[in-house]
Amino acid sequence: MDAEACYRAVEGRDGRFTGRFYLAVRTTRIYCRPGCPARLPKRENTMFFPSAAAAEAAGFRACMRCRPDASAGSFAQAGTAATLSRALRLMEESGEASGLAGKLGVSDRHLRRLFAQHLGVPPAAVLRTRRLHLARQLLESSQLPMIDVAQAAGFASLRRFNEAVRGGFGRTPTQLRRQVHVREGQTAILLRLPFHPPLDFEALLAFFAPRALPGIEEVSGGVWRRTVREGVLEVRRGGEAHLEVSLPAALAPKALRIATGVQRVFDLRADPEAIAAHLGREKILRPFLRAGLRVPGAWDPFEMAVRAILGQQISVSRARVLAEQLTEKYGERVAQGWLFPTPERLATADLRGMPGVRARAIPALARAVVEGEVRLDAAADPAALRTIPGVGEWTAQVIALRALGEPDAFPAADLGLCRALGLAPRELAARSESWRPWRAYAAAAVWLA
Structure with a gap:
């Protein structure tokens, strides 16, 4: 424009x-x-x-x-540059601007040029803006001491924090805090995560509920809950254009990563109108398209990858039982529930008793992640997943779709998709070519219907 x-x-x-x-x-x-x-x-x-x-x-x-x-998408104006898009996601996931080029396999000069072309600023400026506006949310929604807010938002000193807030908002941190009312005795931190409305939050909750692992994840009363080491996160609809995230004060230093994780779970960066307009041209998809369509993501990409392997050719309920058994044997019990097994724990696990392909594929995946042969972050190469014995095209596409947030991932061999759309896998793969670059949303539309 x-x-x-x-x-x-x-x-x-x-x-x-x-x-x-x-x-x-x-x-x-x-x-x-x-x-x-x-x-x-x-x-x-x-x-x-x-x-x-x-x-x-x-x-x-x-x-x-x-x-x-706080406008949704302000950190995702990447145009068609996939490298820039992944760089933005890496910054959000790690909270760091250094080392991006190496992780993405490009030169620093090339990455700086992409940022200048599409965003008009270098990577450090984008991250600084992200930190600054996280600081404002913490100021407005908590009673954390100023030094704790500064550290949680990633500022090296209180002086730099004060200077950044004054420069960014024309007010001091104390003045920003005076403009809002924090309930007396409030200990939880509340974050507002914006999105492009509409958002079919309830459809996502309905999808997550039967897949939630007891003690790790829960859906009830219109709230999604997730256990982490420091406590329990809660996500609920906060308004027409934002979700509200409640987290224990102990998680303040991780607020930036938590916000990114929730955005990934509920696909808050998507523009549903553009996607619906594109997919709505396809007659066989129209009965499944609903306002506010999003791809159901995952809190822990490694956990999602393991569960994709567990879910090969079996029902959702059976796959959940296998995941529960895996967690009880190799996970970690914490005060609030369970933590899913780490790659390090599963890399040497003896999974005898589990179906053979899964028993071999899960430790192989874990070893590949531990050794750095496979990444499960924004720098991931979905093709690398298929080098792991037991991880075929369907599994790799599901991991790319739900764990890596690839908008064009598409498991054409998915039995549910084939049945719902009345097409064989090869026919579906061919038909879906015209749905690019948002084929993942076509799959999600059917799954969430």
Whole structure:
């Protein structure tokens, strides 16, 4: 979109363009998202940026009314650059900007060029913006001491934290905290994670519920819960355009990674309207498409990979029983429940008694992860999964789809998909070519129906 088209979208206050560009006003030095309720600025006073980080790097502050820094997708404006998209995901997962190029197999110069081309700022600036707005959420939703907020958000010192907050919001950390009311005695931290509405949160919960492992994951009363070492996370619908995450104060240092994990589980970075418009052209998919479609993700990519192996050619309930048995034998018991077995624990596990292919494939996968031959993060190569004995095309595609967040992953041999769509695996694979680059959403539409 050119500047004139962007301004027309602003004139129409069309919130559907949220996350696609940001409007900055020269006279006030404030930037907003499309759809902001503030008075429309004159065209000659406006500038447009591809990301919140780019606007802030140019010296603009986030609007306190429309909160563009919290707009869904502001860290995923990667265009068609798969390398950049993976770099953004790696930063969110690790909380670090260093070492990205090496993990992605590209040069530092090439990666910096991609960031400059698509986002207008270097990687460190993107991560700094991410940390800054996490700090604001912690200030507004908790009673954590300032030094704890600074450390949780990744700032090396309180001085740098104070400077960043003043520069980013035009207010001190204390002033930001005074603007909101934190309930007396509140110990949990509340995070608001935005998304492009609509979101069929309830359909995702219904999908997760029969697959939840006792003591590890639970779905009840419209809430998704996950056990971690420090306590239990809770995720619920917080409004039309955000989810609310409740986490123990002890998890504050991991808040950035937790937010990224929840975004992965509920696929909060997706733009459902664009996906629905594309897939809606296919007649056989239309009966399955629902507003707010998302791909059901996974909290722990390794756990999801193991469970994909366990789920080969058996029912959901039987696969869950096998996962429960594996957890009870090789997992870790904690005060709040269970932790799923780690790659290190399963790498040497003797799984005799389990069906032969699975018994060999799971330790082989674990060893490959421990030795670095297979990655299960944003730098993952799905093709590497198929080098593991016992991991075929269906398993690799399911792992890519649910654990790695690959939007075009598609298990064409999935029995449920073939039956629902009335096509044989080869026919389905051929038919799905026109559904690219969002074939994973076609699979999710059928699974969640």
